[in-house]
Amino acid sequence: MQFLLDNIFLVLAAVISGGMLIAPALARGGAVKSINTLAATQLLNGRHAILVDLRETNELAKGTVPQARHMPNSGFAAQADALAKEAMAGKEPKPVILMCAAGWRSLQSGKRLRKAGLQEVYSLDGGFDAWKQAGLPIKKA
Known part of the structure; x- marks a missing residue:
């Protein structure tokens, strides 16, 4: 003492x-794992992961990722259960990768998917900005 x-x-x-x-x-x-762009592309190509762009509509002017689904974060709560059910529908559940502008919102939204029962939820570390800096495919809005 x-x-x-x-x-x-x-x-x-x-x-x-x-x-x-x-x-x-x-x-x-501890629910949502952060992954880098390399790991994200491996999940997209190898396991047919679902990529969700959480940016708001006014943020899409920077471009979009071709295979990403746009589900604005402001309305994500209403769609989270349906997305989780879709990801778990097949023989093997599909991972879900959430992407926002820089990575913070995707961590928060990922918690909703975990509560809905989805086990593999990832946040793209650095978000869309990291995707763009990595030179990965982007569609102009």
Whole structure:
């Protein structure tokens, strides 16, 4: 006990640092995995994953990914259950990759799919911006 009192600032620093390391994992709920563009294209080509573009309509001027479905994040909650059922309909469930502009909204929306029972939900790390920077196919809006 005396050690803790003598080193209160070190103990507080350790507790705060640990909390900062754990907070992102807790915020994500551990449910939605982030993947890079290479892993995303492998899932799209190899396992026929469903790619969902969560950007709002006014954000599509930058372009769109040809095989992506546009489901704006603002209305995603109403469509999440139907998407999860579709992904789980076949013999083998299809992975779902969520993409927004930079990656944050897709993590949040992915939690809804997990609650609907879908196991393989991914967020494209860096979102559409990363897809574009990787030189992958884009359609002009």
